[in-house]
Amino acid sequence: MSLLELQNVHAAYGSARVLHGVSLKVEKGERVALIGRNGVGKTTVVNTCIGAARLTSGKVSFMTRVQKPIRAFRAARSGISIVPQGRRIVPGLTVRENLLLGSAPDRKGPWNLEAVFAMYPILRERADGLGTAMSGGQQQMLAIGRALMANPDLLILDEPSEGLAPVVVDELGASLVRLAEQGTAILLIEQNFGLIRSVGDRYYVMAKGSVVEDGRLSALTAEELKRHVSV
């Protein structure tokens, strides 16, 4: 069953058209990487799925259900959690509250406050401090933890390695792989080759608002991958 499917999606911000026919699909348990240069529209793909960019034509479906109109909360309720670019930690809430915000009481799974704290101990230490009063990388951990709290079927991460120390990126890669092995599908938007390679299985390459290529990462050499990202 495809958890997320975009069919020939065109999307815009106001009158500025950004996506020109994007089709992609994430099946249950898959690990998919979405790559491309700055400004090609990767984040816009995510934004379209939560209604933050305007879908002008095409279809977006969660769990094979076509979304119309697209509303942010539907994604979450269909089991899709997002680690947004720029982290979007909610100001005024404590770390714990930010995490609780992400939890979905009616979804079962291994993730809860304790599990997240175990993965990122710094969050436990700071549990009652403001989420926004942490360093950039710590906030990134919080954003990832928050997304996991819902025990998602599909985890979308928009440049999660940004601002993370190399060790932490390594750990993130490992934990994403573990997650995938437990059955959570992953859509990873990244610039960091190491992370793409260690997590991704299939890939899509975007350029100028459309998907220009897709395939299996294992079939790509490092050189080819580099080239794709630079189109």
Add this chain to the structure above:
Amino acid sequence: MSNLSMAAAAPKVRTSTTPPVLVVVGIAVALVGFVLPWLGLPRNILSLLTSASMTAILATGVGFLVRQAGFSSFGHAAFYGGAAYLLVLMSVYTGLSGEAVVLLAPVIATLAAFALSFILLRTQGVAFSMLSLAIAQALFELMMRWRDLANGEDGLRMRLPREIFGLKLSFFQKADTMFLVSWSALIIIIVGLVLLSRSHFGTLTLAIKNNEERARFIGFRTLMPRAAIIALSGLIASIGGTLFALYNGYITPGLLHWSLSGEALIIAIIGGTRSVWGPALGAFLFVILRDFAGNYTTHWQSIVGLVLIAVVILLPSGASGAVSSLVNRIRGGRDV
């Protein structure tokens, strides 16, 4: 970096230059204003336009503050009414010449605006609005309660010599002649503000409005420019108030009341604060609408309210925004 990062989307350019058509229309409107008194319009229309142009000056001041500094003042009546009160009080209590009184009133009001700006600038957003409201309202209460000075809610009559600036006082109190005065003032103010907003100072204050901290980090002082904008906006409002007092010869604390400040802000937003001339346009529309509604029904309040809601919802960038995009569309351009 080697490769160009190409934007995927067609560039969405926010026009920073006014289309020439608009400039031409603007000049034409300004000129038409100067011949209006000779067109034999009914007296009521002319006196309506005269009050509207004073309101327009006030709204221009308020709108400029929104546009250039991002502050929605709920207290500009303090400068408008304050200047009017200064003028009348000085005319009653001091032996100053008529000319001095007329010139000093806006000057003092502006200095007050400048001084107050340092208090106001400690806040932003809604708190700024409310602080300005509180200061203005305190002035209102003062004029209301200090009966010996300003005669409370019954108001005060101006006492100026029969002639000022070599002109008969009645020149300033008749609609046809006063219209020329206030219209000129309005045009000068708008042209001045347009020039100012294109200058370095204009860009700098816009930058400070956007991100005050970063402005400091690229090496600019941020307090003084903002204080200057507040003072300037106060000056504009007080010019309007001075003209009002001169024209009416009679003032009441209503000129200081928050509802007048609120009205000015409404007018500015209806007119659109993205352009310098928007609030003035809004003032003419608003004053004429209210008069029209008042002539035909006592439910002018509902009508004004409903029109306000409709305009604001249908034209979120205000009347001037609508005009601009209309002009653009006529010229075949894209909607911006």
Add this chain to the structure above:
Amino acid sequence: MSDTYMLEATGLTRRYGGFAALNNVSFKLRQGEIRGLIGSNGAGKSTCMDVLTGRGRNQQGTVCLNGQDISRLSERERRAVGLSRSFQKTNIFPELGIRQQVQLAARKAEFDNTEEVLAELSLTAIADRTASDVSYGDQRRVDLALALVGKPKLLLLDEPAAGLTIEESLAMARHLRNLAERWKLTILLVEHDMEVIFAICDRLTVLHLGEVLTEGLPDEVRANPEVIRAYLGSTFA
């Protein structure tokens, strides 16, 4: 290299309540040096930049630029003596055009090569667009452009390569190296992208839990087991 230091920071400290985000950190930079400042998340790197540039309150320590004590100067005055920075959390003027704001930043320093900076950061094509309308990566480069124009003497960059592709990061690294030589810039670079760090830094300072863990040549640091454990992990060791 001369023996005079361009920047001398001593005893930099910032506390939040009882917690010291930065605790008595000292280091010195030579003229023309590119210094990498690395360390795990929350180590205090951004805080260190803040203290150097006078951002925020309750900071201790002295900062000397070319022998002049600038600890008491405001952000604006520090910029005037040649200290310029970029931000980890994008900090630009969203409503202004990209060229417009870069020119504004250049103005104070009577600097007229804004076009060059725009071109080198690949911003020329989008220079007339409003900053809030470009992608996140583009905005990060606008932030960098604001720091670069005006030929600062000392440039503090907080994760300039974050969100860039590897290609672009390396291009940026080369570009910085280049600038440093041409303009005789001194750079303090915070970055988690080790390719960038190892490509251009002369020396590295490693922070950990608000204190200096070690300082040295890139290769020394890279081999330091403590740094590997606390920060680098397997990939770069």
Add this chain to the structure above:
Amino acid sequence: ADATIKIGVATALTGAYGDLGQQVKRAVDFAVEEVNAKGGIDGRKVETQYQDTQAKADIARQQAEKLVNDGFTILTGSIASGEALGIAPMLERWDAVMMGTVPKADALTGAECSPRFFRANIPDYADAATVGTWLKEQSEKKWAIMGSDTAWGRNSGASFTKTASGLTRDIVAEGYAGLGTNDFAPYIQKILDSGAEGVWVALAGRDAINFAQQAKQFGLIDKLKVAGVSFVTDNTVKTLGDVSKGIYGIINYSSTLDTPANKAFVDAWAKKYPGTLPANFEGETYLGMQVLFAGIDKADSTSPEDIAEALEGIETDTIIGKISVRQADHQFVRGNFFGRIEDQDGTLRPVVATSVAADVAMPAADDACKL
């Protein structure tokens, strides 16, 4: 004699004094309809136009000017004194004439008097004279004042103080509340704490109601003798019901006045506005219209200047008897009344207890007025 007589009514149709403006409108409509039914004045029909002033002086002035520009040069309708004070100085320049029927500020027929302004109702200083006659007979020695913090309220308080001290009564507490005050509790408590035996109230409209309602809850109305000006109106009674019973006060006009002319008026009124009796300001406004029409008739002209001239010194019969318009200050010289809210024919209403004759009720004209 063909032109119509155009009366412009600039009054508070909305806003805090909206209820008073509506009273003025009802009375003017009534008077005009009545005179037109009789064929007009000298064959000229009377026409009216209304403009809303919200009781704000600056708007009032603009609206009055608008009316004048439209040819409605005979003005009336001001509620707040400030409105009339703003308009009066302009009347000559506009070539208009104005009949005030509600504003009570002394200055209107004093320092700020105008050759084109006439006043039908009773100014503050004259009310004070009426109070004296009543207060003499009251046994309470200690009085408090609860006034509106406006020129009118302050004036009224000051005149009461003067009258009271002349009669060896003490003022033990004084409070003046701003227009639109919500909570009168602190004032009420202050009065109760002061040991006053009576309280003089100079509040109007919503303030009067608010005060009365809250004073009742604190037991002040039951404990103290309460009297006031503009307090004892049909409106207050209608709103307050039993709360208002027994309150004393100056009544400038009451539908209970026992004269044939008034009876006829009240009957006709009840026909036009079924189920209502003319209230205080309705009576006073009608009175003003009666005299105005007489003036126009006498002038035999629609020119404001002629009308003003004809009104000066005119003497005519009205619903409250014969009255004259004083030449010196254009004030109507007329009687005043003191009364009490009582149950009459099963309804509560202000009932006249004492009538004060014109010579006592209307002290001499103010020297400050130079016409």
Add this chain to the structure above:
Amino acid sequence: MLIQILNGLVYAGLLYIVSVGLVLIFGLRRVVNFAHGGFYMVGAYAGYTAAMVFGFWGGLIVAVLVLGLIGILLDYVVFRPLQNADHMVTVLVTFGILLVFEDVVQMIWGADTLSVLAPYPFDGTVQLGDILFPVYRLLVIAVAIAVALGLTLWLRFSRAGLYVRASSVDALTTGMQGVDTEKLSLSVVGLGTALAGLSGVIASPLLALSPSMGSSILIESFIVVVTGGLGSFAGAFIAALLIGQVHNLGIVYVPNVASMLPLLLMVVVLILKPTGFARSYS
């Protein structure tokens, strides 16, 4: 003196109930809702009319329900379509609504002032020391405390409260966590206006009803909200307490400047602490 302080508490209580709805709506929609004064007024009138059929308490329930519905409508028709517009625009729309409401109320109920008697069993007085105090006034204090407690507990400790707080600062992110923010804001705005209705009915035995009653209390409640710190419930509570006292004691001790004191208090607080007593939901 003690009685005067008690009177101050009563007024503070009233101000608090009026203000708290403003705080709620401001918190969620970032809009200073001028229409709130109108809702308060409509609540009072609706309660007045409904009371003729259902009695005071029935009227109270009707008014609260009617106002809640109006709030839901308001959110649906105004706040939601305008959520991406400049906040000032939305503020002006609410101002327009206030104007329309005042006019409509005047059309239906007339310009005359109306009054409502305190309901049984709160219509009497109690002996406090040697002074009689109206029981109804004590009830106002009690209602204010109940509202304060209820709201605080709800926002602090319930899941819905967490959602409200989150969505007030970042609706999109909150939505991404599976919260239907639009439904949430319908109910919160509805609750806010229902509180306006409640305050209108509660106020009516104290204050006379007139079409201008809304605007006359609006500014004072703005002062409370801003002094307390925008969006802060605890702040509003403290500010209402303070302003109630300042207002009352001012009238007693410095009557000539009493009307300026709350304004000056706000100015001073904002100068010393520009964010008011508190920063965010607390």
